[in-house]
Amino acid sequence: MSEPTTKLRIAVVGAGHLGQHHARIAATSPHAASVVVVEPAEERGREIAAKHGAEWAPNLASVLGRIDVVQIAAPTGFHLALGQEALQAGKHVLIEKPLAAGLAEGEALLQALAKARAAHPRLVAAVGHLERFNPAVVALRAANFKPRFVEAIRVSPFPMRSLEVDVVMDVMIHDLDLLLALVGRPVTDVEAFGVPVLTPHPDLVNARLKFEGGAFATVTASRVAQKKERTLRAFGDKAYAKLDFAAQKLELLRLVLGPNGPEVAPEVVDIEEGEPLKLEIEAFHAACRGQGDDVVTWAEGLEAMRVADLVQKAVARSLEELGAGR
Numbered sequence: 001m002s003e004p005t006t007k008l009r010i011a012v013v014g015a016g017h018l019g020q021h022h023a024r025i026a027a028t029s030p031h032a033a034s035v036v037v038v039e040p041a042e043e044r045g046r047e048i049a050a051k052h053g054a055e056w057a058p059n060l061a062s063v064l065g066r067i068d069v070v071q072i073a074a075p076t077g078f079h080l081a082l083g084q085e086a087l088q089a090g091k092h093v094l095i096e097k098p099l100a101a102g103l104a105e106g107e108a109l110l111q112a113l114a115k116a117r118a119a120h121p122r123l124v125a126a127v128g129h130l131e132r133f134n135p136a137v138v139a140l141r142a143a144n145f146k147p148r149f150v151e152a153i154r155v156s157p158f159p160m161r162s163l164e165v166d167v168v169m170d171v172m173i174h175d176l177d178l179l180l181a182l183v184g185r186p187v188t189d190v191e192a193f194g195v196p197v198l199t200p201h202p203d204l205v206n207a208r209l210k211f212e213g214g215a216f217a218t219v220t221a222s223r224v225a226q227k228k229e230r231t232l233r234a235f236g237d238k239a240y241a242k243l244d245f246a247a248q249k250l251e252l253l254r255l256v257l258g259p260n261g262p263e264v265a266p267e268v269v270d271i272e273e274g275e276p277l278k279l280e281i282e283a284f285h286a287a288c289r290g291q292g293d294d295v296v297t298w299a300e301g302l303e304a305m306r307v308a309d310l311v312q313k314a315v316a317r318s319l320e321e322l323g324a325g326r
């Protein structure tokens with residue numbers, strides 16, 4: 001394992017749609033000593049490695065002896081095996097979201113982490129919930145705003161990829177993780193509806209969540225929309241927040257005492273724009289170097305998956321009921 005202030009030798013595993021950005025960001029990091037792109041598809045692996053002045057390797061096993069950090073951006077079905085392999089070798093690991101392909105696999109990763117930490121207590125294990133690093137989200141969390149009701153919408157045109165995972169695990173999980181972080185309480189009740197549109201699985205899902213302590217949320221995720229929209233509106237104690245993830249904008253209104261009595265006034269929020277994935281990877285590298293612990297933990301990644309699983313089950317129940325009524 002690397003010592004706190006040393007530069008990191010980084011392996012980016014998977015050079016597809018997202019992995020190429022991991023490679024770009026790792027290769028331009030001032031804290032990287034070297035970057036190797038691990039990609040079984042040789043042509044793609046060599047192309048992405050060459051583009052960023054990195055080395056290419058066909059598998060993780062062949063590079064484990066000469067790296068400190070593993071960033072896994074392979075398809076979700078490979079997360080468990082690759083994560084276990086990295087942990088057994090005592091490497092810091094960032095796994096893309098969702099943490100694993102199912103709850104049992106997510107739990108197996110946490111068990112592997114506990115075992116690895118017995119030998120390497122400072123091992124960092126993070127999951128790639130990049131919206132937590134969106135500057136507008138960071139500003140909202142810093143604004144002392146406890147939501148009581150949230151409406152989250154995350155819709156986009158049909159992607160033609162990531163179709164092995166449904167829209168709940170692939171798309172809605174971003175907002176489920178954020179809601180858990182914003183509300184800070186567990187989910188106690190889930191109701192959800194979904195419809196298959198272009199695939200045999202639900203492509204559009206709406207879920208209503210109830211949290212311990214009385215907060216509520218309605219969350220919509222779709223991969224069959226005409227236009228992209230990623231927004232969140234939240235109502236708290238005498239406060240309202242409207243967040244646009246893509247524009248990195250946050251509007252915050254609060255009930256304050258003005259010169260003529262109570263009035264609803266906008267609060268100035270300072271937001272310095274930044275690429276969420278880059279900010280997430282920088283925070284992960286800092287943690288690996290012993291500087292900070294600003295990462296989304298695997299336990300949090302698994303909790304988001306648990307709620308996603310409840311949503312999937314509620315959708316399945318509603319579809320069965322609809323089928324029975326036809």
Ligand SMILES: NC(=O)c1ccc[n+]([C@@H]2O[C@H](COP(=O)([O-])OP(=O)(O)OC[C@H]3O[C@@H](n4cnc5c(N)ncnc54)[C@H](O)[C@@H]3O)[C@@H](O)[C@H]2O)c1
Nearest residue numbers: 013014015016017018019039041073074075076096097098
């Ligand atoms: N954080 C986000 O917002 C976000 C966005 C997109 C994707 N993702 C996640 O990133 C992961 C990858 O998604 P993608 O869209 O980039 O997929 P992709 O299919 O575009 O790319 C995956 C790449 O991994 C390679 N690969 C396959 N098996 C491998 C193995 N055993 N070792 C190394 N590489 C292997 C494939 O050849 C491919 O090049 C998924 O878990 C997905 O959920 C996260």
